[in-house]
Amino acid sequence: MNLLENRILAEGKIFPGNILKVDSFLNHQIDPILIKQMGKEIADHFMNKEVTKIVTIETSGIAIALTTAFELGVPMIFAKKTKGQNMSDSVYVSHVFSYTKKTESTITIDKQYLNSKDKVLIVDDFLATGQALLGLMDICTQAKAEVSGCGIGIEKVFQSGGNKIREKGYDIYSLAKINHFEKDRVVFENE
Amino acid sequence: MNLLENRILAEGKIFPGNILKVDSFLNHQIDPILIKQMGKEIADHFMNKEVTKIVTIETSGIAIALTTAFELGVPMIFAKKTKGQNMSDSVYVSHVFSYTKKTESTITIDKQYLNSKDKVLIVDDFLATGQALLGLMDICTQAKAEVSGCGIGIEKVFQSGGNKIREKGYDIYSLAKINHFEKDRVVFENE
Numbered sequence: 001m002n003l004l005e006n007r008i009l010a011e012g013k014i015f016p017g018n019i020l021k022v023d024s025f026l027n028h029q030i031d032p033i034l035i036k037q038m039g040k041e042i043a044d045h046f047m048n049k050e051v052t053k054i055v056t057i058e059t060s061g062i063a064i065a066l067t068t069a070f071e072l073g074v075p076m077i078f079a080k081k082t083k084g085q086n087m088s089d090s091v092y093v094s095h096v097f098s099y100t101k102k103t104e105s106t107i108t109i110d111k112q113y114l115n116s117k118d119k120v121l122i123v124d125d126f127l128a129t130g131q132a133l134l135g136l137m138d139i140c141t142q143a144k145a146e147v148s149g150c151g152i153g154i155e156k157v158f159q160s161g162g163n164k165i166r167e168k169g170y171d172i173y174s175l176a177k178i179n180h181f182e183k184d185r186v187v188f189e190n191e
Numbered sequence: 192m193n194l195l196e197n198r199i200l201a202e203g204k205i206f207p208g209n210i211l212k213v214d215s216f217l218n219h220q221i222d223p224i225l226i227k228q229m230g231k232e233i234a235d236h237f238m239n240k241e242v243t244k245i246v247t248i249e250t251s252g253i254a255i256a257l258t259t260a261f262e263l264g265v266p267m268i269f270a271k272k273t274k275g276q277n278m279s280d281s282v283y284v285s286h287v288f289s290y291t292k293k294t295e296s297t298i299t300i301d302k303q304y305l306n307s308k309d310k311v312l313i314v315d316d317f318l319a320t321g322q323a324l325l326g327l328m329d330i331c332t333q334a335k336a337e338v339s340g341c342g343i344g345i346e347k348v349f350q351s352g353g354n355k356i357r358e359k360g361y362d363i364y365s366l367a368k369i370n371h372f373e374k375d376r377v378v379f380e381n382e
Binding site for chain 2: 023030031058073074077
């Protein structure tokens with residue numbers, strides 16, 4: 001069992017609708033030592049992929065994307081969530097539906113920062129239905145950038161977004177894979 | 192001239208209304224090496240203040256707050272911006288008006304993560320009118336936590352928020368202090 005799985009068991013809180021809150025170390029209060037270790041593990045996995053950019057989405061992906069970027073020595077870009085007005089030709093645009101919040105966000109990345117020479121590692125804190133990943137992959141496709149893979153903190157395997165994207169041939173590396181919730185207990189895939 | 196000032200001169204873009212965009216290294220694409228160095232300089236300045244928590248506000252303060260937290264070996268908390276609905280008794284609440292966006296945000300921090308034993312270093316990327324700092328200081332006051340100081344990336348000195356808070360006795364340490372914009376040129380306070 002890794003550091004992240006231990007912290008999830010010790011401090012994660014399960015809410016109705018299969019929602020896991022990890023606000024004490026990942027999503028509101030952040031443990032910088034844990035986040036650094038998570039970034040290092042993701043970077044180690046993709047070390048030989050010649051990654052040129054880390055891409056994530058605001059807000060809670062920023063910390064883990066930053067520590068991954070530091071380990072790989074490449075810039076990190078966070079896609080911005082907007083309300084859709086004043087959209088200019090200078091940005092790539094995609095749309096992400098959040099099943100947790102039941103809202104759609106428009107996400108943008110400035111065209112200056114992604115191009116056809118880029119090999120992109122997408123990093124995010126959570127992977128459930130995969131909507132955020134698909135939105136970021138859509139932006140990479142628009143930029144003609146290559147997606148080298150995806151590094152994830154916590155994957156809810158039972159929501160199947162990750163496996164659907166793996167079936168398309170992408171390397172998705174998740175530090176903690178939750179198989180299911182059993183009453184108030186988290187059951188990892190490797191148990 | 193420090194690393195950050197050099198990057199501002201090389202890549203910063205000035206827009207009408209005294210807006211400085213630093214999207215290529217700080218606010219959209221992030222240079223992890225620069226951000227680490229910025230965090231280290233802020234941490235060095237406050238090294239002897241026995242800081243127990245770093246507090247910032249989403250989104251663009253997260254990166255610099257995280258690297259500062261890592262250097263000081265303490266947790267980082269980012270205040271969440273909400274639309275004000277479903278506010279519970281379990282969070283501290285304050286309000287921040289953005290002069291750039293002409294909108295008011297409600298910001299919250301969960302009461303679990305700040306208390307009267309905390310010595311808080313507030314960290315943010317920009318300081319202009321000081322509204323974000325005042326909102327975070329208000330939350331610290333509600334939590335009866337001590338504010339040990341504020342570490343800032345870029346301060347627009349001419350918007351005077353920083354000096355007003357300094358007059359109250361707070362130590363505000365800014366890595367780059369902009370005295371004014373001269374046509375398309377940034378003029379730093381120390382020039």
